[in-house]
Amino acid sequence: MSSHYTPSIYDVSVDSTKCRLCGRCIENCSYDVFRRSEEKILTYPNNCVVCHRCVAYCPANAIKIKKVSTPYRYHPIWNEEVREDIYNQARTGKVILGGMGNVRKYPPIFDRLVLDACQITNPSIDPLREPMETRVYLGKKPKKLEFSGSGDDVELKTELAPNLKLETPIMIAHMSYGAVSLNTQLSFAKAASNLGTFMGTGEGGLNQALYDYTDNIIVQVASGRFGVNPDYINRGSAIEIKIGQGAKPGIGGHLPGEKVNKFISETRMIPEGTDAISPAPHHDIYSIEDLAQLVRGLKEATDWKKPVFVKIAAVHNSAAIAAGIARADADGVVVDGFRGGTGAAPKVLRDHVGIPIEAAIASIDQKLRDHGIRNEVSVIASGGIRNSADVTKAIALGADAVYIGTAALISLGCRVCGKCYTGLCPWGISSQKQELVDRLDPEVGARQVQNLIEAWTHELKELMGAAGINSIESLRGNRDRLRGYMLDSNLLDILDVKTVGA
């Protein structure tokens, strides 16, 4: 052991009195924690990522994983994480990579917001007995309508721009083929299609296996332009230009070469085994007017039939940037908060750059209103939406719809072990080795994702009904129905939410 050794955090033990030596743990663990030595299963716990695969598949319930800690001397500043990062970087000289979202203990603002319910003066509405509408249209809306004629002979003169029709305001976020497996994308696509909502391709192109589901797929154009061609953009129901993402604002996507197999290489149009590192900025977008050109270029290439969204990471100035995007002819602004997940991000960006989605939604909604264009452009929020309450609060703050990424992965069985970048996901979610990918059955996966979104939509309807609201439009931007609990007055001002009791 060297001076840079960091102690294992988990202890994995196999109870030999229960173990039948069936070897399923060895077969299932893609991190080589288990091996057989004669009549015993030995473990190497340092490799364990607590993915629970072995525990789930041990027929004898013989495996125990425990959290252990080899204590360091207590120091409030030079804590264990700080010391271990330094040991690792001293050993490797490299940027520390991490999967999933921000792990720092910033208090979630969602948890300090409470929702309203009707009592006496207006009746709550029972979604089991009355209609409750969650349909949302995403895209450009006219500021006003013009009709000609009168009586039964009225004609609409205003032309409507193309919009996406969602039966629930919950969409499945962009997770690329490469970052996640084909079976993961297939699960999402089937679920989106059954639910009447949408999934994003991410920046990894569109595999042929998804062609049947493109009525429910938004294709992404990111700085790496992987898999982007006229066929690709015309197949999607909408196009999303990815400028940034919440997990790593300011830099591009990162797919380690270990995950680039033959199929990914074909879909992304890059050589097998090479790292797919997207540039930080788009090489044709160095200013807002360049963005406007790309938006129009994509619209031109798709006969102005597809809405074009632009996704940015939530950063300090995102409100003004969103207004610029709206003015650049985009049909929607997607904003990704600093809790947004990812397959691989430099830990330092993941944990320290960007702002929470709650504040970003509030300030973007307000800025677009100040410009008088809020109603003409859609706002889609993502990054750290954990349950139906978060969805409801995000919409009440001003979002038209939300994307869920990590939550959708968890519905497939993801344990948030944060090792997506290794390509070894034992659940077949983010791995690319066929034997691992095969572990995820897209039919079963689709059912789970669908169940989750259906359950959240039911809960959303209950929350709306309790607030006496029977269509989602009347929840959007309805900050009157939110109260802040122990939020400071500056933040209450930004959110334009009153304190509890007021």
Add this chain to the structure above:
Amino acid sequence: MCGIIGLLNKDGSRIDGRSIKRGLSIMNERGNGQGAGFAAYGIYPDYEDYYAIHVFLDNMKEAKANVEREIERWGYIVYSEEIPTNDIRTFEREQIPYRYFFKPDTRKLLGHNYDEKDAIVKMVMRINSKREGSLVFSCGKNMGIFKAAGWPEEVANFYKIEDYDAYMWIGHNRYPTNTPGWWGGAHPFGLLDWSVVHNGEITSYGTNKRYVESFDYECSMLTDTEVVTYLFDLLVRRHGLTPEMAGKALAPRFWKEIDRMPEKQRLHHTALRLAYSSAEINGPFAIIVARSEGFIALTDRIKLRPLVLGKKDNTVYVSSEEAAIRSMEPNLSEVIYPTAGEPVVETLDVVL
């Protein structure tokens, strides 16, 4: 719970306020004596070219001087007086109701390309959002709102509404939950010749408020009904929708129904929901929205508040309760119970 009422003589003939007072008082079960009011159309024929600005003043000194200074920035006052009132022993005179007959001077609106009506709206928003001892509660031509905290018969007697002759009256009997006792919180709410009475509570208020604010309306009355006034002004006067279309935008058909409509109708209703999603009024409501040409009556999409219409000869009556209508006209030729969320539009048969 509140009671709303209205009547329109479609031939333009005028009647005094005794009938509407009787009808509204019948519904005292729906109020609690903390607010009532009336809007009357056609009452100022001698000043029909001037905007009748009704203001509550806190006093006859600074408050009056302040509001006059502001009004005169926008045009000329041709006549002004305290609104004639009786002393009513049973309720407190909280405010001094005052009226100005006013004409905006477009030459004073340098640098602005808004028209006369926009100028009135801006002027009223300025006065009311600053609220330094004055509150404009009515500002249309040849119409006026009379309201206060009290029972309908007290408010009617206070303002001597039997002295006014109008071709259309609307009224409101209030059971306040938001701003008890405040005169400004009583209905009707008005802007230009719009007046609105409302029974219910708007659960979408936050959304509607943020929507109208981005079109330069300011919600300053601390109650949800005023936003309905601004929504109608925006959709009908500024965006040019017919009152029917505006009604369909504010209480849209359910998607389930829209999906089954013939193509053209489906397109219209979809377009209304897309363009005016933030104008949708949610929560229980029955409203009567009046303007010089007539009124629009509308309930929420699942009719959580009552609304009934009655007809006799040239007169259309509307109210929360049939009993109230029958107290004004016992021999109705027709009684109509509008479908949930279907706007009913009644207009004058004559041009006045």
